[in-house]
Amino acid sequence: MKTKLLLPIVALLALGLFLAGCATGMTPSSWYGMAADAExxxxxxxxxxxxxxLETHAEAWKFQIxxxxxxxxxxxxxxxxxxxxxxxxxxxxxxxxxxxxxxFAEARDRWIGSPLAANEAIYAPNADYSxxxxxxxxxxxxxxxxxxxxxxxxxxxxxxxxxxxxxSKVYALEAATGELAWEVxxxxxxxxxxVLRDGVLYFGLFDGALAAFDSRDGSxxxxxxxxxWAWSGPLLVDETLYIGDGAGNLSAFxxxxxxxxxxxxxxxxxxxPVASGNEIIVGTDAGEVYFVSLNGEDIRxxxxxxxxxxxxxxxxxxxLVSPMPGSQPDSASLFIVLDENGAQAWDFTPEx
Amino acid sequence: MWxxxxxxxxxxxxxxxxxLVGNQFGIAIIIFTILIxxxxxxxxxxxxxxxxxMQELQSNxxxxxxxxxxKGDKEKLAQEQMRLYKELGINPFSSCLPMLIQMPIIFGxxxxxxxxxxxxxxxxxxxxxxxxxxxxxxxxxxxxxxFLWMNLGQPERVYMFGVGIPVLAILVAITTYIxxxxxxxxxxxPNDQSAAMGKMMTLYMPLLLGYFAYNYASGLAIYFIxxxxxxxVQYAMLGKVNWKAxxxxxxxxxxxxxxxx
Numbered sequence: 001m002k003t004k005l006l007l008p009i010v011a012l013l014a015l016g017l018f019l020a021g022c023a024t025g026m027t028p029s030s031w032y033g034m035a036a037d038a039e040x041x042x043x044x045x046x047x048x049x050x051x052x053x054l055e056t057h058a059e060a061w062k063f064q065i066x067x068x069x070x071x072x073x074x075x076x077x078x079x080x081x082x083x084x085x086x087x088x089x090x091x092x093x094x095x096x097x098x099x100x101x102x103x104f105a106e107a108r109d110r111w112i113g114s115p116l117a118a119n120e121a122i123y124a125p126n127a128d129y130s131x132x133x134x135x136x137x138x139x140x141x142x143x144x145x146x147x148x149x150x151x152x153x154x155x156x157x158x159x160x161x162x163x164x165x166x167x168s169k170v171y172a173l174e175a176a177t178g179e180l181a182w183e184v185x186x187x188x189x190x191x192x193x194x195v196l197r198d199g200v201l202y203f204g205l206f207d208g209a210l211a212a213f214d215s216r217d218g219s220x221x222x223x224x225x226x227x228x229w230a231w232s233g234p235l236l237v238d239e240t241l242y243i244g245d246g247a248g249n250l251s252a253f254x255x256x257x258x259x260x261x262x263x264x265x266x267x268x269x270x271x272x273p274v275a276s277g278n279e280i281i282v283g284t285d286a287g288e289v290y291f292v293s294l295n296g297e298d299i300r301x302x303x304x305x306x307x308x309x310x311x312x313x314x315x316x317x318x319x320l321v322s323p324m325p326g327s328q329p330d331s332a333s334l335f336i337v338l339d340e341n342g343a344q345a346w347d348f349t350p351e352x
Numbered sequence: 353m354w355x356x357x358x359x360x361x362x363x364x365x366x367x368x369x370x371x372l373v374g375n376q377f378g379i380a381i382i383i384f385t386i387l388i389x390x391x392x393x394x395x396x397x398x399x400x401x402x403x404x405x406m407q408e409l410q411s412n413x414x415x416x417x418x419x420x421x422x423k424g425d426k427e428k429l430a431q432e433q434m435r436l437y438k439e440l441g442i443n444p445f446s447s448c449l450p451m452l453i454q455m456p457i458i459f460g461x462x463x464x465x466x467x468x469x470x471x472x473x474x475x476x477x478x479x480x481x482x483x484x485x486x487x488x489x490x491x492x493x494x495x496x497x498x499f500l501w502m503n504l505g506q507p508e509r510v511y512m513f514g515v516g517i518p519v520l521a522i523l524v525a526i527t528t529y530i531x532x533x534x535x536x537x538x539x540x541x542p543n544d545q546s547a548a549m550g551k552m553m554t555l556y557m558p559l560l561l562g563y564f565a566y567n568y569a570s571g572l573a574i575y576f577i578x579x580x581x582x583x584x585v586q587y588a589m590l591g592k593v594n595w596k597a598x599x600x601x602x603x604x605x606x607x608x609x610x611x612x613x
């Protein structure tokens with residue numbers, strides 16, 4: 001009798017594990033986010049935020065999050081380290097020792113995008129459809145509810161704050177009050193962060209386009225099609241926009257929307273290109289990191305073994321790369337560090 | 353294999369329905385769940401009939417006699433059981449085989465909802481690789497997770513006076529309990545072990561599914577509720593719903609099995 005009664009209990013437990021596994025996903029929910037200052041690299045690495053000394057390569061401190069953390073940490077003007085977790089909480093840490101200054105726990109969903117810290121305020125996008133504006137003590141100044149989740153970091157010109165949503169909309173809000181200045185519909189969802197230059201906003205769109213909007217009223221200035229989805233926003237260096245797409249193309253556009261050149265790389269490009277010296281660096285899901293000259297003519301390729309989705313992080317002459325967790329066989333590295341020649345200089349593996 | 357054969361096709365069908373209903377993912381989940389229930393209805397009807405026949409067999413005098421008589425001789429007991437199955441026209445696999453065929457579809461349906469909702473960057477990346485490159489499905493993602501007052505990718509709460517009330521989780525628990533209570537056949541005898549198991553499931557299943565609805569995406573809670581309601585309709589169509597079971601103190605009597613002529 002007892003054995004038979006065990007059956008439904010075991011069945012319920014198995015069902016529970018199955019449902020939980022499916023609902024949460026067995027793989028990590030995202031890729032690690034990174035930031036650096038002159039001394040330390042700060043990495044949102046799943047359960048912990050790590051500070052790693054770039055000279056000694058040693059872990060300086062780690063801060064545990066209740067669930068997990070993936071958004072890249074951000075430093076404020078007054079030296080706080082901001083990091084948003086999947087536990088719906090935005091933390092302010094002391095970058096010197098990882099101690100907590102304050103936390104903001106009023107959001108109702110995950111912090112997928114990093115906050116923007118500018119003009120003594122924090123503009124933090126949340127997946128609960130809201131943009132939260134906080135002062136530097138973590139007190140809420142205002143919040144604005146958009147149509148869908150916000151995954152990308154906003155930008156500001158001091159007067160307005162600009163961001164896009166997964167619901168294919170771009171918003172401009174009064175930075176001081178959160179009042180809506182304008183909103184426009186876009187052809188595709190906006191997952192990444194825009195770039196702002198001379199009154200024009202440049203967004204990567206998930207339907208496969210690079211689009212430019214007038215920051216005064218949101219009117220479309222120009223839009224150019226890409227071969228596949230644009231996950232991240234473009235990188236702007238001098239007078240050129242660089243953007244990657246899901247087909248593995250790295251494209252360079254002038255500020256007028258003219259295609260200057262396009263390179264077909266191996267694997268989809270998810271993270272935004274980053275600039276380092278006279279090169280731009282981009283990673284692909286085929287596990288390659290490309291160092292490309294600004295005119296697109298010289299290319300160096302480094303294979304890192306795991307899918308590269310997150311943004312790369314230039315730190316002086318070094319480049320920090322964090323391959324997708326679990327995508328590198330036999331490696332528990334949080335990130336690897338490439339030197340100026342693209343050779344692996346060292347890697348950081350957290351202590352268990 | 354599981355992904356290619358079950359989850360990805362179901363995800364694409366779900367996105368196709370989402371497109372048809374004007375990008376309303378909540379409606380798409382409801383239609384999709386009902387559709388899958390309709391497609392698997394013949395299997396479920398077989399399963400219900402089969403399990404009822406097996407249940408009724410427990411109270412058959414001859415069945416009980418052979419259990420006692422051949423208690424120490426498993427081989428002979430199996431032979432006699434097979435003889436009785438044949439005489440009464442019961443297929444012993446008719447209750448579990450349709451269930452086994454349905455299970456992958458039901459689990460796949462659940463997984464396809466989670467996949468299509470893609471509430472995190474890694475999930476969205478997986479979805480981009482799962483969507484078929486035709487029919488304009490690629491243009492649909494990420495899906496619109498807003499439905500009525502809910503964000504379908506998040507646990508649902510209705511806030512009243514600052515307190516979040518999990519309305520859907522409560523509905524999931526209630527509908528699961530009702531479905532289980534009114535569709536569980538009455539015990540064939542006081543010592544019926546399968547009835548004791550059924551009673552446990554009636555009690556714990558609503559708690560388990562309610563817990564999931566409380567903690568996970570509300571899109572799944574909608575699926576659980578519609579699935580429970582559709583299950584009730586299916587049982588009702590087959591005349592197997594016993595509403596009196598919801599009333600306290602009701603002890604229904606099981607009809608004896610008729611021998612096949």
